[in-house]
Amino acid sequence: MGGIRVAGVGKCPERGAVGAALRELVPPGQEAALRDGVDVRLRDDGDRYRVRVVAPGKRAEKAYTDAARDCHKRARVAAVFVFLTIFPPELWGEALEGAALGDGGPGDGAAGDRGAADPEGRAWADGGGLEDRAGESSGEPPAPSSDADDAGASPNGPDGERRTRGLRFELGGNAEVAPALGRGPAVTSGSVELRGVLGRGPLVPLIGVGYAPEIEIAVPGARARSWRVPASVGVRWRVPLEHLWVGFDGAAHAQLQGVSGTSPFEQEREVVLRWGARVGLSVGGTSAPWSPFASAHATFLGDRRELVVLPRGVVGELPRVWLGMTLGVALEL
Secondary structure (H helix, E strand, O other), rough: OOOEEEEEEEOOOOOHHHHHHHHHHOOOOHHHOOOEEEEEEEEEEEEEEEEEEEEOEEEEEEEEEEEOOOOHHHHHHHHHHHHHHHHOHHHHHHHHHHHHHHOOOOOOOOOHHHHOOOOOOOOOOOOOOEEEEEOOOOOOOOOOHHHHHOOOOOOOOOOOOOOOOEEEEEEEEEEEOOOOOOOOEEEEEEEEEEEEEEEEOOEEEEEEEEEEEEEEEEEEEEEEEEEEEEEEEEEEEEEEEEOOEEEEEEEEEEEEEEEEEEOOOOOEEEEEEEEEEEEEEEEEEEOOEEEEEEEEEEEOOOOOEEEEEEEOEEEEEEEOEEEEEEEEEEEEO
């Protein structure tokens, strides 16, 4: 359709399906309203999806919850939202009545779908037209909405679907290895980690803290032991796919590390604070509230710490690079 540009992230709803549903809604002779250009942006966030419309002098955005991932229904709802934004109220009744009653529109004729096809929450009057549930029609295009509007006062929507606040906790077990680099010995370690993610958008803040119990570090002629408490603060770039999401993580990293070195004669203990950076790739499911996730990460420590065992002195260096894999479960609230 000339003047309409539909783009987006994800496959549900499909861009082509939204365009086809919108073509069915446009009344004959009203195509001129589209010639100045209308941009439609779709985002599939798993059990939620977002529609944004930008046209000359008009702008609206709304998010919806659809845990069933009914892509056909999503396309119809998105098309109606675009229609309500672009066209004046006097054209709403005839076009949307035909759509909801199955007269060649995007609706399927089921009475239960009428409310779903109208994203602004208007009820169908007995006379066949649209009326606003709050009273008179405002005569304005749909107003932009926020996540708080979608969540409402109840954690469940009117259709019983669970809606999240965008707070996500990830608890996982790590298997890590520090390769032998320079004077640093090869080391393997296990750890646990708790991460928190806040927000539903593509770029969200990420924090994490973990604990790696004491392990032995093999050095020539002596024994050393070390424990770690790592922590990180950064961001995650999240890309939604069909039934999962992929996240690219980047964070500043701090690590509290305790070291003890023993020999037949002396024992040395030390606790050091180390700094660096951490990058990772995470993959998770979209089911709520519980879903599995997996990730791979690499940690780089910028400082060089010598490993001292008395009375021998310096016998090596603490690892500066850690590579790891994580498996765990996430809870969304």
